[in-house]
Amino acid sequence: MTAAKKVSFTEGLAYWQDNFPQFADACLQIRTKEGAVETFKLNKAQQYIHDCLEKQRAETGKVRAIILKGRQQGCSTYIEGRFYWRSIFRSGVRTFILAHEKDSTSAIYEMAKRYHENNPIAPSTGTSNSRELVFDGLDSGYRIGTAGNESVGRGTTIQYFHGSEVAFWPRRSEGEITKGIFQAVPDMDETELILESTANGTGNFFHSETMKALRGDGEYQLIFIPWFWTDEYQKPVPPDFVRTEEEDEYAKLYKVSDNQLAWRRNKIVELSTAMIDGLKAFKQEYPFDIHEAFQNSGEAGFIKPELVQAARKHTVAPSRLLIVGVDPSRGGDRFSIARRSGRKVYDLESHVGDLDLAAAIQILKPILDNERPAMMFVDAGGGDYIVDRLWELGYKNVRAIHFGGSPLNKEKYKNRRAEMWGEMAEWLDPSVSNLEVDIPDSDSLQMDLCSPQITRDTQDRYVLESKDSIRKRGMPSPDEGDAIALTFAEPVSERTVQGNFRIKRQLG
Secondary structure (H helix, E strand, O other): OOOOOOOOHHHHHHHHOOOHHHHHHHHOEEEOOOOOEEEOOOOHHHHHHHHHHHHHHHHHOOEEEEEEEOOOOOHHHHHHHHHHHHHHOOOOOEEEEEEOOHHHHHHHHHHHHHHHHOOOOOOOOOEEOOOEEEEOOOOEEEEEEEOOOOOOOOOOOOOEEEEEOHHHOOHHHHHHHHHHHHHHOOOOOOOEEEEEEOOOOOOOHHHHHHHHHHHOOOOOEEEEEOHHHOOOOOOOOOOOOOOOHHHHHHHHHHOOOHHHHHHHHHHHHHHOOOOOOHHHHHHHHOOOOHHHHOOOOOOOEOOOHHHHHHHHHOOOOOOOOOEEEEEOOOOOOEEEEEEEEOOEEEEEEEEEOOOOHHHHHHHHHHHHHHHOOOEEEEEHHHHHHHHHHHHHOOOOOEEEEOOOOOOOOOOOEOOHHHHHHHHHHHHHOHHHHOOOOEOOOOHHHHHHHHOOEEEEOOOOOEEEOOHHHHHHOOOOOOHHHHHHHHOOOOOOOHHHHHHHHHHHHHHO
16 A cells, blocks of 8 residues: 655645545545554545535534434444544634444554544644544644543533434433533534444433434434445345345335345345344344334334335326325424325425414414415314414314314224324225325324334224324324324215315305
8 A cells, every 4th residue: 555645734725725525535544344554534324424514514503413224334433533623724623523332443553543643734643542532733632532521621622523323322321421512512603512333222312312313402413324325335146146026116216226135135144043133133223214223113104115115216297186294293292284185295385393372373374365375174182272363364164173082983093083084094005096195205204104103903993003102112203294284084076075165256
């Protein structure tokens, strides 16, 4: 391997301080999975993360990100390189890396040390030990710690923080860590706070923060890295290889090759034990999408993820008939609105926080005036007062729907909400109607649609999991899913449209 050309720090400053990929290629060395030491060239996942972070930094002045990824995709390698780069080109800054266990702490330090020792423009160090690099000429430092130390991060100011494998932090320490570390990073420009992890079930801190980011709550952006972006996750295809129905669906949805599917099969077998379901373990460790990463054991979702993924890829023309579903906010949920015209859902919108009556009317009245829906169905649990006010204003094409009310098909469903979701599930399934469906290409919508579980009661009727139960599992309330489901509350026809508008004209 040819050594990198030695240049002065001043020359390096001009060349690389504003371009990490060029800096990594010229100055950083990494150890590959095969054990070789090579120049750090960003792979697809790393370049995607870099582009997302740089876009956020350009727009907001700082970085706040949560990265959900599969195993060994180079995320930590990228973040340690990025923070090393940021640390040596600024004075008076502190970088802190928090790993989930001691072995990972040692591995991360070795990575940082390798970066520094092979860097042709490396600044001088006054301290170099198993936990810390201090760049004395810059008054900057790079420190690494292990989760489980409740005092970690206290008593200092940190400009760059990386939480590694956050989903595996000790549960007993999550609160103290976040109170210490998160308060140590000031809410200022040129600061960066990045949390990354493979999923580890639901209900933990990482899952909670990921769900918030998915919904757009707060300032963190969510970056998801699917396993098939990693080039080495492939194997030669056996001569007798034939795709299963599931694999064929994955190939169509995600454009994965037979070599990638062969690797997946092998990994599922490798992960399987007498106590572990290999397929479930694979979906958590190497997810195709966010929903797979946070699946639950024994989960029986009403709507299959593959149906939602397929609908996200389709383009279908709307019909003449527009139906609007409104799920008002309660207790911090989203105020969600869905528009459905035939086989197409479009212009899905969500407003964060509880809205008062005036704010709700201000949002819904222009939809009724300008888009002229055949019907607007509103969840009565949080919106009966909204419907009353809209009726007072002369809008007769608005109706309150009680989720717990009696269903139209009383033998099949326990209540109206289960029935609406059942109708929506059939609408999404092309095997029922032989027609494609078009919905917004949204990860948060996918999570909403696939989260609610389904059971049967003693009368063999479908029972949909309640919002409270979903929240107790650590999942967000499926407000956007409920908004779309509301568009299936009752049959709506052209006659309904004409009648509603005739009433509206008579009322002035």
